[in-house]
Amino acid sequence: MSPQSVAISLFTIMFVSFGLCLGSYLEDTYLLTNYQHERLMKQNKEHFSTMKRAHQSTPLSPSTRPHRIVNVDDYGAKANDGRDDTQAFEKAWNEACFTGGVLVVPENNVYHLKPITFSGPCQPNIAFRVYGTIKAWPKMEAYERDRHLWIMFDSVTNLIVDGGGTINGNGRKWWENSCKINESLPCKAAPTAVTFYECNNLKVANLRFKNAQQMHVRFQGCNNVTASNLIVRAPGNSPNTDGIHVTGTQNIIIKNSVIGTGDDCISIVSGSRNVGVTDITCGPGHGISIGSLGAGNSEAQVSNVLVNRATLKGTTNGVRIKTWQGGSGYARNVKFENISMQNVSNPIIIDQNYCDQDEPCDEQDSAVQLSDIMYQNIRGTSASEVAIKFECSKTVPCKGIYLQDVILTPQGDDGAIATCQNVRYVQRGKFHPQCSP
Incomplete structure (x- = not known):
């Protein structure tokens, strides 16, 4: 796959339905x-x-x-x-x-x-x-x-x-x-x-x-x-x-690699574009992340990211986008497809209220704009009740979020839910669990 093939065109997808729901917060640390x-x-x-x-x-x-x-x-x-x-x-x-x-x-x-x-x-x-x-x-x-x-x-x-x-x-x-x-x-x-x-x-x-x-x-x-055929290991x-x-x-292309660590298997932050991640096995770790972005009221720019054919086993997150309040810029044209989740605590998560500091983060009006994010053919089991979490900014909501053939079931006997706040999403094909009303 050439670097040019990483660029993603999501704009031709037809809107089928829009949802707006409420959710909660998840914190991770650096x-x-x-x-x-x-x-x-x-x-x-x-x-x-x-x-x-x-x-x-x-x-x-x-x-x-x-x-x-x-x-x-x-x-x-x-x-x-x-x-x-x-x-x-x-x-x-x-x-x-x-x-x-x-x-x-x-x-x-x-x-x-x-x-x-x-x-x-x-x-x-x-x-x-x-x-x-x-x-x-x-x-x-x-x-x-x-x-x-x-x-x-x-x-x-x-x-x-x-x-x-x-x-x-x-x-x-x-x-x-x-x-x-x-x-x-x-x-x-x-x-x-x-x-x-x-x-x-x-x-x-x-x-x-x-x-x-x-x-x-x-x-x-x-x-x-x-970067290919790498093995990365830490407890x-x-x-x-x-x-x-x-x-x-x-x-940049990252492919055919096995990664298990104490933090993100792969993290992609500001200034990165045309990023292809293919055939990755991740676990243990915090999943595959874009961010964090916008810390210290900074401007972030991430675009044209494709994560294709990944297996996540026992990770604390699956595919994640995390941004701080007060930031600016964008993360756009991102596609997660053909991903298997096995006992993953937060399989799909967007967190625009990320706060990695001892003191609480004050609510701010600005945020990094998240748009044209696609989740396609993602299946597996969630180790937590909330299998899908979209916690987006009040003032800069997530827009152009596309979900197609996303099926996440509970790892244990409890049910699985989706919580969605300040997000405009499009549903096509199978989608489970549905966002709460």
């Missing part, structure tokens, strides 16, 4: 709001740029030499002894980047890295092949310079990251020191395991990510991305460990 995280990442960009090598200050011309194999062992990496291999990886990257080579992390070996940035621009078609295991340095003080990052690929074009190996965030100590686990501790940021920042024509495939300190994989400000009680996070990224 250590930092997306708004705060985006602002911090922008502030750190200046720091990242200073780390670029002198010989990469201008784009390099294409290399006519064959790709060179650059083995990290040849640059001083000492696997399996618990020592710091960061400097060896930096040297190997410098060589691979300058020559357009293939950096190789050998199999059956475990390498330990402190925070590291692999910067571009590089010669075309550079590759980073992980056959063994890269494991995060265990001492938290090594991350004090920037607690948001462990491994970062910055401004690399035509990059391939693959190999079948494992990237292990070694996150248990971070989870134990999270305010989500221990409320007596202050809330502090924890590193994203792997961040791809402003990378174009990127392929990430055939890798395992496990036990991230916080998010596992983050695509930020990228264009033309394919269901690990805080803020999103599987794949998409922000400010265009033309």
Whole structure:
């Protein structure tokens, strides 16, 4: 599927009936709001740029030499002894980047890295092949310079990251020191395991990510991305460990992957458009989410998202859209289709009163506009009474919500209901449970 095929046209669907009903509220949590995280990442960009090598200050011309194999062992990496291999990886990257080579992390070996940035621009078609295991340095003080990052690929074009190996965030100590686990501790940021920042024509495939300190994989400000055949694993009680996070990224395909974490399996936030999510198995976790959007009265823009062929097992949410009051902008042209829910607590949910903070959120007049959202061929079981929840803004109601062949039944003996507030919806085909009057 090409990125262009992600664009969705929902406007040709004929209105059959309109509903307006009332509902309730669901809360989920993040250590930092997306708004705060985006602002911090922008502030750190200046720091990242200073780390670029002198010989990469201008784009390099294409290399006519064959790709060179650059083995990290040849640059001083000492696997399996618990020592710091960061400097060896930096040297190997410098060589691979300058020559357009293939950096190789050998199999059956475990390498330990402190925070590291692999910067571009590089010669075309550079590759980073992980056959063994890269494991995060265990001492938290090594991350004090920037607690948001462990491994970062910055401004690399035509990059391939693959190999079948494992990237292990070694996150248990971070989870134990999270305010989500221990409320007596202050809330502090924890590193994203792997961040791809402003990378174009990127392929990430055939890798395992496990036990991230916080998010596992983050695509930020990228264009033309394919992420496929990934396995992402962390315990269901690990805080803020999103599987794949998409922000400010265009033309991205995420497919054929298995994700089970303590937070969203996939989260899509502002600045993202033309996003295709196909053949995903999710669980445990908080489901597949768009948002949160509009935090701190910010403007959000998300469009042309297709989630097709997904199985969610035992998650706290199924497919979710969450926005803060006071925001602006839009999320539109979103389609969820061919989705199986198995014992999911909130299979379908829109929450425009999202409030992830200790103090209650004041009611505000503005909101992110949600429109042209389709749910088609979604079936399965709900672990909670409310199988469908549309809690939309009073002042900016959800509009153009389409439901076709949506059948959700209770997991247990209790019934299942739908609660719908400030939403204009269209029903076609089978729809169960119906919105309360």
